[in-house]
Amino acid sequence: MIIEQAEVIVTSPDRNFVTLRLTTDDGLSGLGDATLNGRELAVVAYLREHVVPLLLGRDAHRIEDTWQFLYRSAYWRRGPVTMAAIAAVDMALWDLKGKAAGMPVYQLLGGASRTGLLAYGHASGRDLPELFDSIRAHLEQGYRAVRVQTGVPGLKSIYGIASNATHQAGVRYDHEPAQRGARPHEEDWDTRAYLRHVPSVFEAVRGEFGPELPLLHDAHHRLTPIQAAQLGKSLEPYDLFWLEDATPAENQEALRLVRQHTTTPLAIGEIFNTVWDYQQIIREQLIDYVRSAVTHTGGITHLRRVLDYAAQYQIKSGMHGPTDISPVGMAAALHLGLAIHNFGIQEYMKHGTRTDAVFQQSFTWKDGHLHPGDRPGLGVDLDTDEAGKYPYEQAYLPYNRLADGTVHDW
Ligand code: GCO
Ligand code: MG
Numbered sequence: 001m002i003i004e005q006a007e008v009i010v011t012s013p014d015r016n017f018v019t020l021r022l023t024t025d026d027g028l029s030g031l032g033d034a035t036l037n038g039r040e041l042a043v044v045a046y047l048r049e050h051v052v053p054l055l056l057g058r059d060a061h062r063i064e065d066t067w068q069f070l071y072r073s074a075y076w077r078r079g080p081v082t083m084a085a086i087a088a089v090d091m092a093l094w095d096l097k098g099k100a101a102g103m104p105v106y107q108l109l110g111g112a113s114r115t116g117l118l119a120y121g122h123a124s125g126r127d128l129p130e131l132f133d134s135i136r137a138h139l140e141q142g143y144r145a146v147r148v149q150t151g152v153p154g155l156k157s158i159y160g161i162a163s164n165a166t167h168q169a170g171v172r173y174d175h176e177p178a179q180r181g182a183r184p185h186e187e188d189w190d191t192r193a194y195l196r197h198v199p200s201v202f203e204a205v206r207g208e209f210g211p212e213l214p215l216l217h218d219a220h221h222r223l224t225p226i227q228a229a230q231l232g233k234s235l236e237p238y239d240l241f242w243l244e245d246a247t248p249a250e251n252q253e254a255l256r257l258v259r260q261h262t263t264t265p266l267a268i269g270e271i272f273n274t275v276w277d278y279q280q281i282i283r284e285q286l287i288d289y290v291r292s293a294v295t296h297t298g299g300i301t302h303l304r305r306v307l308d309y310a311a312q313y314q315i316k317s318g319m320h321g322p323t324d325i326s327p328v329g330m331a332a333a334l335h336l337g338l339a340i341h342n343f344g345i346q347e348y349m350k351h352g353t354r355t356d357a358v359f360q361q362s363f364t365w366k367d368g369h370l371h372p373g374d375r376p377g378l379g380v381d382l383d384t385d386e387a388g389k390y391p392y393e394q395a396y397l398p399y400n401r402l403a404d405g406t407v408h409d410w
Contacts (some may be wrong), residue, residue: 001024001025001026001028001059001060001061001096001100002024002025002057002058002059002060003022003023003024003055003056003057003058003059003060004023004024004025004056005021005022005023005056006020006021006022006023006047006051006052006055006056007020007021007023008020008034008044008047008048008052009021009382009384009387010040010041010044010391010392011358011387011388011390011391011392012390012391012392012393013352013354013355013357013358013386013387013389013390014323014351014352014354014355015037015178015323015324015355015395016035016037016040016178016392016393016395017033017035017040017326017355017358017359018033018034018035018036018040018043018044018047018088018326019031019032019033019034019035019088019326019328019382019387020032020033020034020047020088020089020091020092021092021382022055022060022089022092022093022096024060024096026100028060028096028099028100029096030060030091030092030093030094030095030096030099030377030378031091031092031095031328031378031380031381031382032087032088032089032090032091032092032093032095032299032328033087033088033091033294033295033325033326033328033329033332034047034084034085034087034088034295035084035295035324035325035326035329036080036081036084036296037178037324037395037397038178038395038396038397039080039081040392041392042081043081043084043085043088046081046082046085047085047088050074050085051070051085051089054069054070054073055089060093060096060097060100061093061097061100063090063093063094063097063301064301066089066090066093067086067089067090067298067299067301067302070085070086070089071086071298077274078273078274078276079273080271080273080296082273083273083274083296083297083298083302084295084296086298086299086302087294087295087296087297087298087299087302087329088295088299089299090298090299090300090301090302091294091295091299091300091328091329091332091378094108094299094300094301094332094335094377094378095377095378095380096377097377098376098377098378099376099377101376102376103376104335104372104373104374104375104376104377104378104379105300105332105335105372105377105378106334106335106336106338106339106372109300109304109335109336109339109340110339111339112338112339113338113339113340113341113343114338114343115369115371116366116367116369116370116371117334117337117338117343117345117346117369117370117371118144118145118214118345118346118368118369119143119144119145119321119345119346119347119348119365119368119369119370120143120145120146120147120214120216120241120345120346120347120348121138121141121143121145121146121147121348121349121350122146122147122149122160122322122349123135123137123138123146123147123148123149124148124149124150124160124161125150125151125161126150126151126161127150127151128150128201128204131148131150131201131205132205132208135148135205135208135209139213142365142366142367142368143368144213144214144367144368144369145213145214145215145216145241145345145368146213146214146215146216147160147215147216147217147218147347148201148202148205148215148216148217149161149217149218150197150198150201152190152193152194152197152198153193153197154190154193155187155188155189155190155193155194156187156188157185157187157188157398158187158188158189158194159187159218159220159222159398159410160218160220178324178395178396178397179395179396179398180393180394180395181394181395181396182394183396184396184397184398184399185396185398185399186398186399186400186401187398187399187400187401187410188400188401188402188403189222189400189401189402189408190402190403191222191223191227194222195227195230195231195234198217198231198234198235199234199235199238202215202217202235202238202240203237203238205238206238206239211239214241214345215238215239215240215241216240216241216242216243216244216267216345217235217240217242217243217244218244218245219231219243219244219245219246220244220245220409220410221245221247221248221249221271221409221410222400222408222409222410223246223247224247225247225254225255225257225258226257228243228246228247228258229257229258229260229261229262230261231243231246231264232246232258232261232262232263232264232266233261233262233264235262235264236262236263236264240264240265241265241345242264242265242266242267242288242289242318243264243265243266243267244266244267244268244270244291244318245267245268245270245291246258246266246268248409249268249269249272249277249281252277252278252279252280252281252286253280255268255281255286255287256284256286258286259286265288265289266286266287266288266289267287267288267289267290267291267318268281268287268289268290268291269287269290269291269292269320270291270292270293270296270320271296272291272292272296272297273292273296273297273298274297274298274302274306275302275305275306275309278290278306278309278310282309282310282313282315283313285313285314285315287315288315288316288344289315289316289317289318289344289345290306290307290310290315290316290317290318290319291318291319291320292306292319292320293319293320293321293325293329293333294319294329294332294333294336295325295326295329295332296320299332300332300335300336303319303336304336304340307336307340307342308340310342311340311341311342314342315342316342316343316344316345317336317337317340317342317343317344317345317346318344318345318346318347319333319336319337319346319347320333320347321333321346321347321348321349322347322349323349323350323351323352323355326355326359327351327355327356327359327361327380328359328378328380328382330348330361330363331361331362331363331372331378331379331380332378333346334346334363334370334371334372335372335378338371338372346370348365348370354390357383357386358382358383358386358387358390359380359381359382359383360380360381360382360383361373361379361380362374362375362379362380363379397410398410
């Protein structure tokens, strides 16, 4: 199984996606997701200029060796661009090995540890009536867990309540950010207003939907440790499944303070790339869920290592799954999630119809649970003609400013 061709395919059906396709001398092809939202072309260049030439002629069966070779031979280790590029190669090799073996990837990872993966969706609204409609709509679509984000009085636009929302049957659907255009969109932020408002939202949601529904919330890296501690504490009565990205966790130590003050479970890691980003917070049990995506954490090979490490400390998976993870990256997450013992929950936002036409997928969605399906490999096919209809379009994530003009974490 020698790699004969390696193509980097960029397509923008509903948003930008970067896909690596490897083709071997026995005619098999494997796909890997390399999408880094808002910085897509950096990974394209990394792959095309520096990785593709090294792949040609290699034995596609040697997944571990290829991972170590790409990680160590670059000398410049880690970082989102490098790890997304390695992830794409790793996914494509697992896809190929599955196809060669005639088995879905989860079988190669040890087989299924459960029948399906509990998934959560993004309910949101500018105010409570809109939020309640969105939660109801998610429950009708089969979701059994929801993330809750709302507008904050006094703030014009806020994370999770996108300005590019669409409406179906009167219900608002927020799309994941990254707006097409030559400049990032500016949002406003006020931490004190947010901290005053959020507990009242969860009180109202629990009042309306009862105690059982798992509720999640994303603070999107905006708080200082003491503010995060305050938020976690004030949300304790509402029994959150998790509070996500309470602080910008580059400073792993900061979470000690949060942990000392609250029993609200903590999830972190969607912008982490390697096990080293998690070293202290796993060892000291400062988090409850690992948020990494297969796409941004060196692929199945490396994320599995992070999750196996986490398992020794009773920490579970909560893999990142917004729409900027392509259907290929999602499939990799589903195979990994099905196989590991310490699966927690999977984020799942549905892709748009154009994306679904470019990427034909084999996963199933039933009673709030996902299953990757049983096609050999990852179970995703890329329709190149369809992909060719949607050339790359420049897009940026938004950013934040405080009332006095200071740039703040987005
Ligand atoms: C999530 C994330 C996303 C990110 C997005 C950035 O929890 O799903 O926070 O909403 O903002 O993936 O590219
Ligand atoms: Mg998040």
